[in-house]
Each structure stands twice: as structure tokens, then as C-alpha cells.
Amino acid sequence: MAAGKGTRMKSATPKVLQPVLDRPIIDYVIKNILSVGISPENIGVLVGSGGEQVASHVNKAFPGVKILWQHNQLGTGHAVKCAREWWQSYENLIVLNGDLPMMTPESLKELISCCNQHDCTVITFNAANPGAYGRIIRENNHVSIIEFKDATLEQIKIREVNAGCYAFRVKALESVIDLITNHNAQKEYYLTDALALMNSQGFNTGAFTMPEEEMQGVNNQRELAEVSRVMRDKIINRWLNEGVRILDINSVYIGSEVILAPDVVIMPNVQIFGTSIINEGSYIGSGSILNNAVLGRNVKLTAYVFIENSELKDNAQAGPFCYIRDNSCLENNSFAGKFVELKNSHIGENSKVPHLSYMGDADLGSNVNIGAGSITCNYDGSKKNHTRVGDNCFIGSDTMLVAPVEVESNSATAAGSVITQRVPENALGVGRARQINIENWVLRRNLHKQTSTSQPEGDK
Numbered sequence: 001m002a003a004g005k006g007t008r009m010k011s012a013t014p015k016v017l018q019p020v021l022d023r024p025i026i027d028y029v030i031k032n033i034l035s036v037g038i039s040p041e042n043i044g045v046l047v048g049s050g051g052e053q054v055a056s057h058v059n060k061a062f063p064g065v066k067i068l069w070q071h072n073q074l075g076t077g078h079a080v081k082c083a084r085e086w087w088q089s090y091e092n093l094i095v096l097n098g099d100l101p102m103m104t105p106e107s108l109k110e111l112i113s114c115c116n117q118h119d120c121t122v123i124t125f126n127a128a129n130p131g132a133y134g135r136i137i138r139e140n141n142h143v144s145i146i147e148f149k150d151a152t153l154e155q156i157k158i159r160e161v162n163a164g165c166y167a168f169r170v171k172a173l174e175s176v177i178d179l180i181t182n183h184n185a186q187k188e189y190y191l192t193d194a195l196a197l198m199n200s201q202g203f204n205t206g207a208f209t210m211p212e213e214e215m216q217g218v219n220n221q222r223e224l225a226e227v228s229r230v231m232r233d234k235i236i237n238r239w240l241n242e243g244v245r246i247l248d249i250n251s252v253y254i255g256s257e258v259i260l261a262p263d264v265v266i267m268p269n270v271q272i273f274g275t276s277i278i279n280e281g282s283y284i285g286s287g288s289i290l291n292n293a294v295l296g297r298n299v300k301l302t303a304y305v306f307i308e309n310s311e312l313k314d315n316a317q318a319g320p321f322c323y324i325r326d327n328s329c330l331e332n333n334s335f336a337g338k339f340v341e342l343k344n345s346h347i348g349e350n351s352k353v354p355h356l357s358y359m360g361d362a363d364l365g366s367n368v369n370i371g372a373g374s375i376t377c378n379y380d381g382s383k384k385n386h387t388r389v390g391d392n393c394f395i396g397s398d399t400m401l402v403a404p405v406e407v408e409s410n411s412a413t414a415a416g417s418v419i420t421q422r423v424p425e426n427a428l429g430v431g432r433a434r435q436i437n438i439e440n441w442v443l444r445r446n447l448h449k450q451t452s453t454s455q456p457e458g459d460k
């Protein structure tokens, strides 16, 4: 169920698209369902408020998952009813609130297995602060739920609450779904009323309890921040157990899909997100941000390196203050140093771009040295052009490589050159004005200064 307005978030973004670390809430929910072996065709996402946005995200991130519409948000009971055509052909139906990113596959499996025991099973938790959650009423072996706003003062004291996860036998659900009314404090059709209705018709209802941490829903920014913290701790603990060294666990953020190897070292204030993979012995210096980065073994990011959608192979080094993006690749033992930006560029083995450079759409061979301040002029105002530098080239400091251009293997450019034409193998490309020295120029200037400047008054 992901159709609700999420009013309490006070945000233009639909609640289920709000991010926990680097992924929307709904991704955790759907990934959890997929992880227990349910195929996409058997998963439906109910959308409504902000539905176009939610639907387009789900279609992209989880192809095959069915989008179901609830055009008016009249409550969770109404939501499930809107999807009836889809679920009525199944034997069992699991309904999950869309705002439960912390639920584990184990709990979901247990919920699914309950379909053999009860006509309806709900997951509950004992809340430290039961707040606005629906209260669980256990009576004569039956379970029912009373919503907070409809509860008596006595019922409000109950600490066992409804997590928003239900397993239904479809036959039982069908026989009560039309009987749910909106005669309650919120004038909503509550799915939670289905339990009392089932009890009165002789169906059986049950519940099992899970830890609160796992069942924490997201209803406001405070809860989103809390869930993000819990998720972060959980991921960090997992990697500490796998032999990753994290100096300051309170300042490091790792996304749920990142993969780290033993002996990776992570310094303070680092974020690693997306589908990043970091292999043995690599060192991630302070201030680094990695998104979909692949690092080989013993890669060193000294500090403040920002990598997006790019790869650094074994023993490569980068930083401090380096930006590597758009499918760039640093081959083994290569280096991108201080104030260097690499965009869609390939840096060959043992090659170095040590200082103050921009390499865009460039392909550097192996053993290349790029002098300080050298850049590719890859953009001509309308399109991006390619630069190629062959093996063993020495590019002098402050060379402008005006693309499209090629510097062939074993050649060099003179410092300060603007290279607009191919430099053939073994040649030196010189593209700069020749220096002339004007003899005694300084003396003549000083003489001119003395005769033309009047002395200030009183300074005789």
C-alpha cells in the first residue's frame, strides 16, 4: 500500500519515495518481498497520491511489478478493495504498509507461513511509545485492532500495536471487504476493521510479535531520520563483522547495496552509496563520497575524493580533492591527484594526472605523465570531442589539448602548448608563441616613471 498522502511528512515527494540513506523507502519493501522468492508478477504496488511519480519509479526500478491504482485515498480498507480484481484470483494475500523499510525477510517468511494457520494474521510490536498506532485487542483467541483515534482511554494504554503487515486467506477477505464502513473518527475505510468482521463471521485471526526496531513505520521526518539511523547502524555492523575497519562509525554512511571486502579501511566522514564495490585493502580517506564506484585491491583515496559511476583498478590512487565521474576508469597503478577532474576518461596503467587537470572524453595510454594544469578542451560549444594520448607520452605543464586531437605514443608536448593537431610518434609538439626578450625594458620603464610622476606636496 503506497497510495496514502503521507501528509505528516510535509513534503512534495510522496512518502514511499522519501529516501532512507540512498534509496526510496519503497525499494526496501519491494526488495524484501523479492528476496523471499516472490516473483515480480505476483507483487502489486497500490499507488494513488503522487501515483504517477511512484509508478514511474517502480516501473524503472522493478520491472514486472504490477501497478494498482487507488484514485481517492479513502483509507487502507478502501485501498485493498480497489485492488480486488488483481488479488481475487489468488489463494492468499499479503498486505504490507508501504512505509516499513526495516522489515526483514525472516519476518515476511513467517507472515507468509501464517496463511496455513489463520484466515488473517497481523504482525504486532510492543511500542515504547504507542503513539497513533492501532492498538491490538486479544480476546478469546481472537485478535482485532482499534485505531488510536477511536480507542477508549483504557484501550489507548495498550502497548501492543499493529505494524501494518497482514496475511489474509483471500476467501475470508472477500467475505468481509464490502462490509468495512467509514463510520469512525477519521471517516476512513480501515483495513484493520477486517479482523473484527472476520471474527464475527467465524473466521479465525491471529498475531505474532516482532521487535519494534524492525516494524518502525515512517510517518514524519523525525521517524524517517530515526529509521535512517537504524538502517545505517545495521549496515555498518554487518561490514564490521566482515572485517571492514571503520574508524568513526558515527560519521560513515554506507548504502544497502554496497559491497565491501575485508581489510577495507574507511576514515571519518565518508559516504559510500549505490552499487559501489570495494575490494580488499582499499583505503577510503576522509570526506570521500562514492556513488556506483568500483575499487580494486589496495586502491587509495587519500582524502576528499568524489567518485560517480567510475572504476579504479588495483593499486590506483586518487586525491586529495579529486572528482572522477561518468564511466571513467583508472587502470592499475595509475594516479589522479590534487584538484583533478576526470570525466568519461580512461587513464592507462602507471599513468599520472597529478595536479590541477581536467581530462574529459580522453583516452590515455600507459606510462603517460600529464603535467600540472594541463586540460582537454573537449567541448566546442555544441558537442564533446575525444582526445587520445598514446603510451609513454609526456604532456608538458599547462598543455591545452584541443579535441578532437591525438598525441601518438612516445611523444611529448612543450609546456604551455595549445595542441590543435596530431603529434606524431616520438615528436615534440610545440604550440606556443616564441619568447622574445626586450633588452633593458625595465630600466626604461623606471626612467619613465621618475619623470612622469609629480612629487607629493610637502615631500621635498
Ligand code: UD1
Pocket (backbone or CB within 6 Å): 001, 002, 003, 004, 005, 006, 046, 048, 070, 072, 073, 074, 075, 076, 077, 078, 079, 097, 098, 099, 132, 133, 134, 135, 145, 147, 161, 162, 163, 164, 189, 190, 191, 192, 217, 219
Ligand atoms: C496504519 C494502521 C494502524 C497501524 C499503522 C502502522 C489502518 C487503518 N491503520 O495507520 O493500525 O498501526 O498503519 O504503521 O490501516 N494507504 C493507502 N491508501 C489510503 C491510506 C493509506 O494506500 O487510502 C497506505 C499508505 O501509503 C501507507 C499505508 O497505507 O503506506 C498506511 O497508511 P498510514 O496513513 O501510514 O496509516 P496509519 O495511520 O499509520
Ligand code: CA
Pocket (backbone or CB within 6 Å): 097, 099, 164, 217, 218, 219
Ligand atoms: Ca503508518
